[in-house]
Amino acid sequence: MNYVILGAGPAGVIAAETLRRTDPNGSVTIVGDEREAPYSRMAIPYLLADNIKPAGTHLRHGAGHYDKLGITLRPGRAARIDGAAKSVTLEDGGKISFDKLLIATGSRPTRPPIPGIDLAGIESCWTLKDAAAIAARAKPGGRVVLMGAGFIGCIILEALHARKVDLTVVEMADRMVARMMDKTGGDMIGRWCERQGVKVMTSTRVTAIEKSKNGLRLALDGGRHLEADLVVCATGVAPNVRFLEASGVKTEFGVLVDHHLASSVANVYAAGDVAQGPEMITGKTEVHAIQPTASEHGRIAALNMAGQPTHYRGSLSMNVLNTLGLVSSSFGQWQGVPGGTMVEKADPDHSRYLRLCFRDDVVVGALALGLTQHVGVLRGLVQTGIRLGPWKQRLMGDPNLVMHAYLDRTKGLA
Amino acid sequence: MQKSLLIDPDKCTSCLQCEMACSFEHEGAFNPAKSRIKIFEFEHGRRAIPYTCTQCAEAWCLHACPVEALVRNQATGAVEVKEDVCVGCKVCTIACPFGTINYNQSTGKVAKCDLCGGDPQCAAACPTGAITYVDSDWTGYERMKQWAVKTDNRPQA
The missing domain is CATH 3.50.50.60 (FAD/NAD(P)-binding domain)
Structure with missing residues (x-):
């Protein structure tokens, strides 16, 4: 089986590694258009702050990691794909044929259409x-x-x-x-x-x-x-889908994919920032340009490509941010859902804030400011849909008891 | 045989010896705020639950890390933070649905239970046997696995 992956970001690299594990005899090629070894954009700010060296941004650190796994890194950028002929044409004129193709081309920064926006500086x-x-x-x-x-x-x-x-x-x-x-x-x-x-x-x-x-x-x-x-x-990013215009691959904002990360064209899948896939709570398709989604998409797309039908529950929007020492995070449907309830508790003097959004007695979204301990439990609550029972009412009085609610309802079984 | 922490909340008296031992082992100071195991009290201290990472098979933190700073110690089974590689992006702290990997603002890195390399000090310090370090077969592992399945977003075999 000949697997081709367009894009050398986290979704592409994790897909390649998963393909290698799942189909040891397959051929795996990653096409990437940047000259550096596959790296994480998430690490760039830490490079910019002089906290790390450029190699500290790399996705993998083992010497010869890709060679050892028999993953070919092919420099280039896709110009168009032909699903019927199962081939990719690169901007350099090269052609690559595939049995299964993964589009993991990520996103690109966009700029507002104002005069002078492309000036030097x-x-x-x-x-x-x-x-x-x-x-x-x-x-x-x-x-x-x-x-x-x-x-x-x-x-x-x-x-x-x-x-x-x-x-x-x-x-x-x-x-x-x-x-x-x-x-x-x-x-x-x-x-x-x-x-x-x-x-x-x-x-x-x-x-x-x-x-x-x-x-x-x-x-x-x-x-x-x-x-x-x-x-x-830094006014926004948009999925890299332009090269798909004549391909028949259906796109809206990103490449539309189903619960198997399959696109509208047979043998063509998409993962990561470029993919517009099912969301976990609403079931609507969304682009979640975040690392955890890229990682999950990459792994699950690869399993499906390698002939292990694998259902994806959907992605969950979540972010964590450190603005000059103030840590904030967001999870799921933090704007609330129709017919739902929410509770907020703010302490502006100490820059602390917590919002929980519920459907019945289930947490569907959360926002937190100044919370670094056990913050992942907010994801756990949203993802597992644990019924909070009597804790719902207690949380409406004090959302800061959320960790206690979680532990009591799960009996500490992490 | 790999070993795991077995936690029996019924035996916990919330004496916080585990938190003291953990913070001393990892931070060189008796500072429960820096402990990787945490006691949560209920009903004004009449009930308590010690809580830390179970080194789960899913390893959400490890898969979410963008720079390969989290690695599984093959000897102990613990997922460990490579501090020299961690950039402090904190994605693992929101990806772990158990909330057991946390950001340490003073180091700018994340911290989690590493089983003290195979000699967990929390278990050594616990005077009531609420925290023990036993062969994985004995840890109520099946119960934990059942729970993990509920949170799993990944393929079921």
């Missing part, structure tokens, strides 16, 4: 190459504007702060990390950052960027302006 923060460009320009005292205070923006924020730049964050939404925090939590993160010397401008749009005498000049809505030596653009 505006960087995305997505690849090791981007990180090197930012590191070269983010000097102590330098004026840096970060466009976007989403999850990725906030992770970079930490690294930029560590480089002692003069930092301003501009965010369209009315709060920081709007897609993983409600207003209460997002505002607490914003105030925390401001207390540490970061200028935070929410509900603010950059409308144009132009060159100025010694850097860049950003026009903001409302007529204000900012000057910057470096602009880091």
Whole structure:
């Protein structure tokens, strides 16, 4: 069996390793378009903060890891695929045939369509190459504007702060990390950052960027302006699906996949950031561009490709973020579900916050600020759908008893 | 024969000797806040549950780690944190559905039970036998497996 994987991120690499274990005689090829050994984008902020060396970002550390497993790393980027002919055409003109194909091409940073957005001095923060460009320009005292205070923006924020730049964050939404925090939590993160010397401008749009005498000049809505030596653009990411346009592979935001990670075209699967698959609680298809989903998708797609039919329950949205020392996390349907209930407890003086969302007596989503101990139990509660019984009412009074509720209902059987 | 921690909450008096021993072993200080095993009290201390990692077969933390900083010790069966590789991203702390791998803000790394390399100090310190280190066959392993199946998001054999 000839397996081809497009993309050398976590989904692709975990799929390749799973294929090797499941089908020892198959041929496994990963096609990747970056020159470095397969690495984790999640580690880039720590590289940028000078906490690790570039090799510290690598997904695997054993010497000759891929060779030893008989996994071929083929440099290149897919230009198009032909499901009927079972072949991939690369941008360099090369052709690769496959029996089973995994699309794990990840996502790419997007930029807002405003004048000047592609000027020199505006960087995305997505690849090791981007990180090197930012590191070269983010000097102590330098004026840096970060466009976007989403999850990725906030992770970079930490690294930029560590480089002692003069930092301003501009965010369209009315709060920081709007897609993983409600207003209460997002505002607490914003105030925390401001207390540490970061200028935070929410509900603010950059409308144009132009060159100025010694850097860049950003026009903001409302007529204000900012000057910057470096602009880091973290306004969002989108799945890499463009090369699939004529392939017959059905896409919406990402590649639509079913509970077996199979696409609409036979023998073609998708995993990770590029895949739009079933969500665990609602059953709707969603793109969850997070490491745990990439890892689960990669493993389960590979089992199905290797002829072991394996059902995937669906992905669960979850994030954990450290903004200058304040740890926040989000799980599942933290906005709540129709007909559900929720409880919130905020302690702004100590930057602590907990929100639990229920359907009946089952936790379906949660937000936490300032909680680092046993936080994974929030995932456990959502994922297992444990009925909380009498604990539901107690949690409505004090959600901070959630660990006790979990232990009592499971009798400590981790 | 691999060994596991067997926890019997009925015997726990919440004396916290396990937390003391754990933090001293790993942090060099008697500081229950830094312990990898935690006693949870119920009904104003009339009942208590010691809680730590079971080194589960699923190893959610290990699979979620983006940089291979979590590895299974083949001798003890424990999943261990390689501190020099961990970047502190904390993804494992939300991926573990048991909440038994946690971020340590003072080191910027995650920490979890490593069975003290095969000589768990919590079990050695426990005066009532609520925590013992026994052959895996004896640990009520089946009960734990049943529980793990409920949380499993992975293929069933």
